[in-house]
Amino acid sequence: MTILRLRAAFVAAFGAVLAFGMAAQPAFAQEKSGVRPGFEETSIAGEKILLFRPSVKVGEKSMAGMFEPRAEWTEEARKLMDAELVNAQSRMSNELVQMPELYGEQAELVAEYEALFNSVANSIMVHQFFVGNRLPTRKRGAFDWTLGDEIARLAEVSDAKYGLFIYTEDHYASAGNKIMRMLVGGVPPVHIGYAGLVDLRTGNVLWLNADPQMGGDVREAEGMQKRVSQLLADFPGSTITKEK
Amino acid sequence: MRSLLATAGAVVALACAPAVQAGDKANRAEYPVFTGAYEPEDVDERGLWESFDEVERKVATSKDLIRDEGINQYMKDVLCRSVGDDRCNATRIYVVRNNAFNASMAPNGMMMVNSGLLLRMRNEAELASVLGHEFSHFEQRHSLQLFKRLRSGSDIASIVSVVVGVPLGAFFLLDVFSFNRDMEKEADVASADYLAASPYASRAAADIWVRLIDEDDARAEERNRRKRGRSTGWFASHPAPLARSEYLARATADHADDGDYGFERYGETMDPYLLTFFEDQLQRNDFAASKFILDQMGGDQWRPIHYVMQGELYRKRGLPRDLVTAEEAYRTAIEAGSTRPEAWRGLGLTLMRARNREQGAEALATYLELAPDAPDAPMMQMMIKGS
Structure with a gap:
């Protein structure tokens, strides 16, 4: 009996309107990355890496701050991302294997692990990387996150020892939103991205790189090159350097 | 109040009348014209479709889905019998194991039906009426309308907030709720039209809401709280069940004499x-x-x-x-x-x-x-x- 998205959209819109009553938030969040203790970069040299289907979301931010999904931008960004990842591979010692289109139980298994990784990555970002909701126990805690060793089933299916997950979400401000923020401030548009490497035999998160304010316009080839270089900066054993 | 009770009584009487298991309806209506395969048109609609295509990828691999071929084919058959063969192929139905009484429709044609709804339906005609309601959200592109309304509403609200203050600005968002209720009513009415043109008994549509009121009455009595479902609040997303049962009973009265309830088919499948x-x-x-x-x-x-x-x-x-x-x-x-x-x-x-x-x-x-x-x-x- 429900038209999907009413509740979420309303909360977003209402929140955006209320945000005008508050002072502009300082931009505090910076790029962060973590490496699992004891992980040696040399151990993945030359190994096959399974690339999970990158999550790409691009849209516009309305005057009041509502997210408006843009199909053209998202499709273009997805194409550019795929091309750029092939490009980036030449600077890594690893072979990136794209996740094939799966059906039935295998598709469900992969979907479960994609969802699990997203949850764990979010926990890492919220509770360990960034101030705000960081847990005191995690602030200087070890980077010892894991998806559990049952993920080994994916290693069997894919014949890869490692898995790479990539997420980007971009809200480009509309003209109205820019004017509004000039007048009264407000939350800057979202340009969040993260990339994570998981050991498919143990489930351990070996490396995660996250930035809530990424650079590079993902709708253009040049911008995407910058974005991917930022996502994969400090990727273990790679020669990719971050473009500012 | 008196007239309210009288109508409620009439609806209940209508709902309790003996069921007629007949084949063809005497006075079957025609389906409205359907435009056929639809592709999203403007930039907003393409964006909504694309984002729900992504959601559908996740839904399709969800552990909460009931994947048995039998029940899924059955849902599709009921939708086709309800809205007609040329319409029903535009959607995909997912049966979700979720105990809440609900079904939902995404702009790209992804329909989700909760098991909690299937538990509460008494016959195929009732299910057909719900599926028709959801389909109508799709056909009339309600998600897009709501999206645009929310955006323009929040834009106005933000301007008013800047000029005269936040409380007054927020006021401009309230009409989104009544807008949503209007669309729900529109879907109810469209579903009644589908049902009239289908082989199903039209009367079934109103029965659902009468029972929902009774269910909440039972709950309210146990929990010693006020009974709900009779009046529509400001923030309600849907018209109150009583109102829905009334206008549905009126809309379907002309087609209520016969038509199929499909008790047995529904029972056997569920x-x-x-x-x-x-x-x-x-x-x-x-x-x-x-x-x-x-x-x-x-x-x-x-x-x-x-x-x-x-x-x-x-x-x-x-x-x-x-x-x-x-x-x-x-x-x-x-x-x-x-x-x-x-x-x-x-x-x-x-x-x-x-x-x-x-x-x-x-x-x-x-x-x-x-x-x-x-x-x-x-x-x-x-x-x-x-x-």
Whole structure:
């Protein structure tokens, strides 16, 4: 009996309107990355890496701050991302294997692990990387996150020892939103991205790189090159350097 | 108030009239014209579709889906019979194991139907009316309209907030709710039109909402709170069930004389799932409403499975007197020839809890004979040994 998205959209819109009553938030969040203790970069040299289907979301931010999904931008960004990842591979010692289109139980298994990784990555970002909701126990805690060793089933299916997950979400401000923020401030548009490497035999998160304010316009080839270089900066054993 | 009660009475009378299981309707209406394959048009609509295509990828691989071919084909068949063959192929239906009474429609044609809704439908015609309602959200592109309304509403609200202050700005968002209610009503009316043109009994549409009011009344009485469902609040996303039952009864009155209810087809398809769906409902810890649902389901034709459900209902509330009722219900089910292992499981657990260990262990042993691979088998064996 429900038209999907009413509740979420309303909360977003209402929140955006209320945000005008508050002072502009300082931009505090910076790029962060973590490496699992004891992980040696040399151990993945030359190994096959399974690339999970990158999550790409691009849209516009309305005057009041509502997210408006843009199909053209998202499709273009997805194409550019795929091309750029092939490009980036030449600077890594690893072979990136794209996740094939799966059906039935295998598709469900992969979907479960994609969802699990997203949850764990979010926990890492919220509770360990960034101030705000960081847990005191995690602030200087070890980077010892894991998806559990049952993920080994994916290693069997894919014949890869490692898995790479990539997420980007971009809200480009509309003209109205820019004017509004000039007048009264407000939350800057979202340009969040993260990339994570998981050991498919143990489930351990070996490396995660996250930035809530990424650079590079993902709708253009040049911008995407910058974005991917930022996502994969400090990727273990790679020669990719971050473009500012 | 008086007239309100009178109409409610009329609706109930209409709903209780004897069902006519007839083939063709005498005065069947025509389906409205359908434009055929639709592709999103403007930039907003393409964006919405694309984002829900991504959502659908996730839904399609969800663990909560019921994937059995039989029930999925059945849902599709009912939708096709409800809205017509040329329309129904534009959508994909996903049956979700979720105990809430709901169904939803995404702009790209992804329809989700909760098991909690299937538990509450009494016949195929009622299901057809709900599926028609959801389809109409798709056909009339309600998601897009709502999206645009929210954006323009929030834009105005933000401008007003800047100029005169936040409280007044927020006021401009309120009409989004009434806008949403209007679309729900529009979908109800469209669904009544589909039903009129379909082989189904139109009257079924109003019955759903009368029962929903009664279910909430039962809940309200148990929880000692105000009864809901009679008036529509400011923040309500849908018209109140009473209003819906009234205008649906009026809209379908012309086509109410005959038409198919499909009691048997619905019963046969849902039978294998009912106990699972009811167990999910029991997780809500909502005794009065669960009892109401069971009473409605059984009607005056209680079958062994209904007694098993009754046993579960009372055993899970678990007052001392409930254990007596539960034991009796399980025994009735078994005597009436129930072959469900759950009957012995429930009986065994009830007896154990009532400290009748010997007989309890016996019933649990029978359960394990019938379902040796049950996931709780090791625990049951432990209970038998410990007794």
